[in-house]
Amino acid sequence: MSNSNYHFSHDRSTIQLLNDLRLSYAVISTGLILLGFFWNNLTGFDWQYLVLIVGIFSANVFMFVVNDFYDAPHDSKDPVKRARNLFCSPDTRKIGKVILYASLCLSLFLGAIVSLPVLLIIVLFDLLAFFYSAPPVKLRNRLYWDWIFVFLWKTLIIAASYVYFFGMDLSAGNSFMYGTLTIILLLSLISQLDNQIRDFKVDKTNDTNHSVQRLGHERSSLLKFILLIFFFAFSFMFCYLLDLYITMILILVNISLYYFVNPNKYSHVPEFISIWIVVLFLEYFTTFFTHRQQLLFSAWIIVMVCIAVIHVKRTNLFKDRTRLIDNYPSFNETLKK
Structure with a gap:
């Protein structure tokens, strides 16, 4: 009986571990590395590019895990966050530290394999992830810096992709690049706002001092509404100018929801x-x-x-x-x- 209970608990913890690490979010964020491939007219996909993708994925995992590491004292006060955070339980704290250091080292190692400029970008990415959560800097608790972080986070991923395909030549940019970059960065800011508004009550009880807490729920919701209007309007006009009619229809469907x-x-x-x-x-x-x-x-x-x-x-x-x-x-x- 005890053995069956042990195996059940072990299997459950393995499945739950994948959710707790928020690998789905890491995968979605890593997807931005494909921008360079698209901008390069869908050419240049090789084994070294796969190494870059895995390296950026590892850096994203490090970002989420290091955030959980420093948020453990606060997350332990909330039942939902406590259950998700590996560092809130003695049973999973050790494996959390293993994943923390392994993801950091792997991201740097794989970045070094690709190129020196890519390695430097990943170093900046890991430092940004660290200072976002770690005291005394803790950018997430500084007014507007938690939003600036989102721009820097996504920009560094996109920069790694751009550098891989185009090097340091900034003249390779065009209107399609700048337009899609604007759409993606705006979406990132809106998503960050939405997450902070959704967790407003929980974060308030945990003395989390991010921008939404300082602005207040009502003003933050208004700001999100304004950004959504601008985002959809910009995206629709961008697609209209490029004759992307299928995407225009999908945008209208999205708005109608x-x-x-x-x-x-x-x-x-x-x-x-x-x-x-x-x-x-x-x-x-x-x-x-x-x-x-x-x-x-x-x-x-x-x-x-x-x-x-x-x-x-x-x-x-x-x-x-x-x-x-x-x-x-x-x-x-x-x-x-």
């Missing part, structure tokens, strides 16, 4: 943005595609739509909206009018 979903689920709507950003890149480069690649592009759009449908069902976006309408007849009458 704010009308159909429960207001309590609004935070889930921006999660669909990453889908049409991927389509944006693929649609832009369709002129470079062969007939087979055109078919793959069409298949990819279908896959993106399926992912969106699965996400809608998983979060019960429209079901909750229906329930809200049923519970409030006056709201239902307003919609009919």
